[in-house]
Amino acid sequence: MIHFFHVSKVYEKGNRALHEVNVSIGKGEFVFLTGPSGAGKTTFLKLIFREELPSYGRVVANNQNTIALGKRQIPDFRKKIGVVFQDFKLLENRTVFENIVFILNVLGYPASFLRDRAFYVLKLVGLQHRYDDYPRQLSGGEQQRIAIARALVNEPLILLADEPTGNLDPDLSLEIMALFEKINSRGTTVLIATHDRDMIRRMRKRTLYLDHGHLQEHRK
Amino acid sequence: MKLFIDLGFFGREGWANFTRSRMLSLFSILIISISIAIITLFSTVFFNVDNYLKEMENNPVYSIFLTQDTTAKEGRDLSLYLETLKGVSDVKLVMPDEGMKKLADRFPLAGEIQKTLEGNPLPISIQLRINTSALVAVRQALKPYSIVESIYSPHFFLSQLKSISSAVSFFIALIAAILVLASVFTIYNVIRITILARQNDIAIMQLVGADMKFIRAPFTVEGTLQGLSGGIIGALIGSGLISVIKAHYLANFQYLPFLSRITTLPVSYFAGIILLSIAMGIFGSTMAASRIDYV
Numbered sequence: 001m002i003h004f005f006h007v008s009k010v011y012e013k014g015n016r017a018l019h020e021v022n023v024s025i026g027k028g029e030f031v032f033l034t035g036p037s038g039a040g041k042t043t044f045l046k047l048i049f050r051e052e053l054p055s056y057g058r059v060v061a062n063n064q065n066t067i068a069l070g071k072r073q074i075p076d077f078r079k080k081i082g083v084v085f086q087d088f089k090l091l092e093n094r095t096v097f098e099n100i101v102f103i104l105n106v107l108g109y110p111a112s113f114l115r116d117r118a119f120y121v122l123k124l125v126g127l128q129h130r131y132d133d134y135p136r137q138l139s140g141g142e143q144q145r146i147a148i149a150r151a152l153v154n155e156p157l158i159l160l161a162d163e164p165t166g167n168l169d170p171d172l173s174l175e176i177m178a179l180f181e182k183i184n185s186r187g188t189t190v191l192i193a194t195h196d197r198d199m200i201r202r203m204r205k206r207t208l209y210l211d212h213g214h215l216q217e218h219r220k
Numbered sequence: 221m222k223l224f225i226d227l228g229f230f231g232r233e234g235w236a237n238f239t240r241s242r243m244l245s246l247f248s249i250l251i252i253s254i255s256i257a258i259i260t261l262f263s264t265v266f267f268n269v270d271n272y273l274k275e276m277e278n279n280p281v282y283s284i285f286l287t288q289d290t291t292a293k294e295g296r297d298l299s300l301y302l303e304t305l306k307g308v309s310d311v312k313l314v315m316p317d318e319g320m321k322k323l324a325d326r327f328p329l330a331g332e333i334q335k336t337l338e339g340n341p342l343p344i345s346i347q348l349r350i351n352t353s354a355l356v357a358v359r360q361a362l363k364p365y366s367i368v369e370s371i372y373s374p375h376f377f378l379s380q381l382k383s384i385s386s387a388v389s390f391f392i393a394l395i396a397a398i399l400v401l402a403s404v405f406t407i408y409n410v411i412r413i414t415i416l417a418r419q420n421d422i423a424i425m426q427l428v429g430a431d432m433k434f435i436r437a438p439f440t441v442e443g444t445l446q447g448l449s450g451g452i453i454g455a456l457i458g459s460g461l462i463s464v465i466k467a468h469y470l471a472n473f474q475y476l477p478f479l480s481r482i483t484t485l486p487v488s489y490f491a492g493i494i495l496l497s498i499a500m501g502i503f504g505s506t507m508a509a510s511r512i513d514y515v
Contacts, residue, residue, distance in 0.1 A: 051427060051515065071514040078429035089424045093240065105229045106430040108222050150428070 001027040001158060001189045002048055006057035009043050009213075017043040019213040021057070025191060027157075030184045032200045033193040035210035041193040042086060044210065045160045048191070049081045050074060062157055079107060082151035082188075084161035088143045090135040096122070096146050097131040103153050121149040124179055140167035148176060152183060159183060161192045165199065177203060229434065234441020241414045245446055248410040252450025253457060255399035256497050260458025262392040263489060268482045269385050276378055281310075283372040284346040290367045295344040298365060302346065305361055307354020316342040343369060400500060403450070407443050407504030415439060415512060426515040436509035440502060443509075447501020451494040459484045 002025040009018040017040040025031050033041050046052040047059045050066040059066045062080050069077055090099050100118040109117070122128040125145035135143055144167045151159060159180070165173035177199060184190045194200065200207055209216040238245055284302075286295055292315065299313045314322075319342040350358050362368050415422065425435050462484055470479045485493075 049427070072432070074514055075426070075429050075431045078427065081429075083427065085427075089427065091421050091424055093421070102425070102430075103428055105225075106425070106428075106434045108225055110225060111228075 001025055001029070001062060002191070003060040004047070004057065004215075005060070007047065007054045007059055008056040009040070009047065009052065010055040016213050018047075018054075018210075018215075021213075021215045023208060023215055023217070025189060027189055028184065028187050030181065030190045030203075030205045031192070032203070032205055032207040033191060033210065034195065034197070034200060034207060037195075038212075039210040040213045041210055042162055045083070045162055045191070045193055048158070048160060049078055049083055075106075079154065080157045082154070082156035082159045084144075084147045084151045084159075084164045086162040086166070088135070088147040090143060090146060090150075092135055095132050095134055096127065096138070099135070099146060100150055100153050103150060107154055117153060121153045122146075124152065125149045125176070141169070141172065144168060145172075145176070148179070152179075155183075155186070156188060158189045158191070161190070161194075163194055164192060165194065165196060173199060174202075226433075226437075230437040230441050233434075233438035234445065237414065237418075237438050237442040238445045241410075241417070241442075244410045244414060245442070245449075248406055248446040249450045249453065251406040252403045252447060252497055252500065253454040255403045256451050256454025256493060257457040257461065259396050259399055259496075260455050260485065260493060261461055262396060263493065264458070264462050264482065264485050266389060266392055267485055267489065268479070269388070273378065273382060273385060276374060276381075279349050280352075280374045280378065282348055282350050282374065284348070284362070285369045285372065286344045286346070286367045287369045288343050290344050292344065294367055295346065298367065299346055301361075302348055302358075305354070305358055307351035308358060309349045309351075311346060311348040314345045314347055316340045316344060319345055400496070403447075403497070403500045404504040404507075407446055407501055408508045410446070411439050411443050411505045411508035412511070414442065415508060422512060423515050432512070432514070436506075436512060439509040439512075440505045443501040443505020444498055445501070446505075447497045447499070448494065450501075451497025454497065455490050455493050459490075 002023075004021045004023045007018055007021040008016065010016050021044070033044060035041055043052060047054055047066065048061045050059075050061075050069060053067055062077070064073075064077055066077075091102065094102065097118055100121060101114050104114045104117060119128055119131070122131055125148055127142060127145050127149070130138060130142060130146075135146065138146065144164065148161070148164055151161070161180070164180075165176055168176060173196070180190050180192065181203075207217070284298075286298070295313050295315075299311050302308050303311045317340060320340050323342070359371070362371070422435055462482065466480075466482050470482055
C-alpha cells in the first residue's frame with residue numbers, strides 16, 4: 001500500500017529530513033512512526049500524501065508513484081488518503097459540521113447522505129453536540145477530534161495521523177486509538193506518527209523509528 | 221445529478237464568499253456600477269440618435285422654398301397639388317411669419333437679424349415628406365412651377381449627422397471598452413485579494429483532496445454576483461440620470477429637438493447591459509481564480 005524506495009528528502013539550505021529510507025507498509029496494516037522531534041516524521045507523512053516530493057528515490061502510495069502524478073491527478077489521489085494534521089488544519093470560518101461536510105461535498109455525495117454521515121463520525125469522536133460551533137470555540141483536544149472525524153468521514157484507504165493524541169488526556173487517547181483500530185479492522189491502512197511511547201507499547205503494533213532521517217524498524 | 225449537487229455547492233460557497241468579503245465586494249460593485257451607469261448613459265444617447273437618424277432616413281422632411289413674390293393663394297394651390305402626388309405626405313404650408321418664428325425659436329439670433337433688416341426676408345415655404353422612391357417624380361412634377369425657388373433636401377444634413385454620429389459612436393465604444401476593461405481589472409484584483417486572504421483555507425481544501433473546480437468555481441460565482449449587482453445598480457443609476465437630465469436640461473433644448481424626446485433604453489438593451497456586467501464578473505474572477513496553483 002505504501003512503499004518508500006531509497007527516499008531522501010533534502011530541504012533548502014541542505015537540511016536533510018530523510019536519508020535513504022526503504023520501507024513497505026502493506027494493505028490493512030496498523031503502523032506507528034516514532035522518533036524524536038525533528039526526526040522527519042511529518043516529512044515522512046507529507047511524502048505519502050504528496051504535500052512534499054522526495055529529493056531522491058520514489059514514494060508509491062495506493063499503487064501510485066507520487067512523483068509521476070500529474071497536477072490534476074493529485075485531488076483524486078488525496079481523496080483516498082485521510083490525514084489528521086498535527087496543527088489540525090480546520091477551516092476557521094466554518095462550523096464543525098461544515099468542516100466535515102465539506103469533504104463529502106467535494107466528493108460529490110448526495111445531500112441526503114451528508115448530514116447522517118457527518119453526525120455519524122462526530123458521534124464516533126464524541127462531539128456531535130458541538131456541530132454548530134466554530135473551531136476557535138473548541139479546546140485543542142476537541143479540535144483534534146474534529147480533525148480525526150474529518151479524516152475518517154469518507155472511509156479512506158489510507159489513514160495518516162500526525163500526533164493525533166497530542167492534545168488528548170490518556171482516557172480519550174485510548175478511545176481514539178480504539179477508533180483507529182476499528183477503522184483499521186475494516187481494511188484501512190493506518191499510519192500514526194507519535195511521541196507517545198506508552199501508547200505504542202500498549203498497542204503492540206508494528207513500529208518504525210526515525211532518527212535524524214534514518215529509519216529503523218521494530219516489529220511488534 | 222452530480223452536476224446539480226456541484227452547482228448547488230458552488231452557489232452556496234460563492235454566496236458565502238461574497239457576503240464574507242463584504243467591503244471588497246462593495247468596492248467592486250461600486251466600480252462596476254459607475255462603469256455601467258456611464259455605459260447606460262452613452263447607450264441611451266446612441267440609441268436615440270440612431271433612432272432619430274433612421275426615422276429621418278426613412279421619412280425625410282423636405283422644404284420647398286417659393287419665390288418672394290409668391291402669394292398665399294399660389295402657395296396654398298401648390299400645397300393642394302402636392303398632396304395629390306403619390307409618395308407625398310404631411311404637406312404643410314409655412315408662411316414667412318411662422319417660418320421666422322420657428323427660426324427664432326431655434327436660433328434666437330435670427331430675431332435680431334430680422335430687426336436689423338426691418339422686415340422678414342423669408343419666403344413662403346412648404347414642408348413635406350417624400351418617399352425616397354417618389355422623389356424623382358415629385359421633382360419632375362414641380363418643374364413647370366416657376367414659383368418654386370429651390371428644394372431643400374435633408375440628405376446633406378443627414379450625411380453630415382451620420383458622419384458625426386459614427387465618430388461619436390466610435391468614441392462611445394472606445395470609452396465603453398475602457399470602462400469594461402477597468403471593471404474586469406477591478407473584479408480580477410478584488411478576487412485576487414480575496415484569494416490571498418483565503419490562501420490558508422485553499423491550501424487546506426487541496427490537502428483534503430478538493431478538486432480545483434471546487435476551489436475555483438466559488439470565486440467565479442463571487443465575481444459573477446459582483447458583476448450582476450453592479451450591473452443592476454449601474455443600469456438603474458444610468459436610467460435615473462437620463463430621466464433627471466431629460467427633465468432639467470433637455471426639455472427645452474432647441475438646437476437638437478429630438479433630445480427633448482429622448483427615451484430610456486428598451487428592456488432588451490438593459491438585459492444586454494446586465495449580461496455584459498455578468499460576463500465582466502465571470503471573466504475577471506475566472507482569470508483570477510485560474511491563478512490558484514496546486515499545493
